[in-house]
Amino acid sequence: MPIPQRALFFFEEDASVPSGGKPLALQLLLNRPVLEWMYRALQAQRVEKFLVVCGPRFSAEARACFPEDCAVSVSELHSDLTAFLDTEETVLVLPRAAMPLAEAGPGFAYTAPGHALVRAWKDRMSNNVQEAELASGWVPLFGPETIAELEPLLKQRGFAMPAEPI
Numbered sequence: 001m002p003i004p005q006r007a008l009f010f011f012e013e014d015a016s017v018p019s020g021g022k023p024l025a026l027q028l029l030l031n032r033p034v035l036e037w038m039y040r041a042l043q044a045q046r047v048e049k050f051l052v053v054c055g056p057r058f059s060a061e062a063r064a065c066f067p068e069d070c071a072v073s074v075s076e077l078h079s080d081l082t083a084f085l086d087t088e089e090t091v092l093v094l095p096r097a098a099m100p101l102a103e104a105g106p107g108f109a110y111t112a113p114g115h116a117l118v119r120a121w122k123d124r125m126s127n128n129v130q131e132a133e134l135a136s137g138w139v140p141l142f143g144p145e146t147i148a149e150l151e152p153l154l155k156q157r158g159f160a161m162p163a164e165p166i
Contacts, residue, residue, distance in 0.1 A: 002133070004092035004111050007042050008084065009035065011054035011062070011097075023054065024097035024141045026061055030154055034097050034141060035065040041100035041137075047092065051075070051084040082122065085114035093117070098138040099150055106134030 011023040025035040039050065050072040052062045059074040066072045073080055085091065091114050098109060112120075116131040141147055 002090040002111055003045065004042075004047055004135075005089040006049040006051070006084070006087070006091045006114065007038075007047050008081075008091055008093045008117075009038065009050070009052045010093075010095045011052065011058065014055035014057045017057075022061070023058055024143070024147070025052075025054075026058060026065075027097075027141075027144060027147055029099065029147050029151060030159060033061075033065050034099065034147070035062060037099060038094065038097075039066055039070075042092070049084070051081065053081065082118055085118045087114035089114055091117060092135055093132075094138065097141040099141060099154075100137055101139045102137055104137050104139045106136040107138065108140050109135040109138040111135050 009025065011025055017023055025038070026033050028034075029037060035052070042050070048071055050066065050070065052059075052072065052074045053076055054062050054074060055076045062074045063072065073084065075081070090111050092109065092111050094109050096108065110129070110132045112129045112132040116129055120129040139146075139150070141150075
């Protein structure tokens with residue numbers, strides 16, 4: 001599997017998040033937003049560029065999960081997505097909130113060159129990205145219940161956020 005240089009995170013649509021609620025990626029897991037855990041895991045793998053696809057309702061909170069000097073964009077605009085994918089670099093696509101766990105096998109996350117994603121999504125209007133390869137190491141979060149189930153396991157393993165504060 002090619003090593004990604006970029007990561008693309010998709011949030012739920014704002015309309016599907018109840019008033020007073022938060023997208024799963026902004027829910028707390030071990031006192032940190034899930035998105036921060038996702039970023040830290042990818043930073044450790046030397047991923048340098050990020051795009052968070054979310055609406056304006058949660059954009060400031062999503063941006064706060066990354067250091068100020070990080071190359072991250074938070075947008076729901078199609079033009080920003082296609083600009084981010086205007087590359088042959090490998091992009092990791094995380095279509096939902098997830099937690100990095102080394103033993104997680106390949107599943108819903110995948111990698112592909114940016115241009116291949118644009119061709120599939122825009123030109124063919126398909127999620128069938130022929131150049132895509134499934135990525136392992138990610139456990140999808142389907143709801144607050146999944147977060148609650150993972151927390152004891154992560155505590156038992158001594159999972160901790162790296163000391164470097166955001």
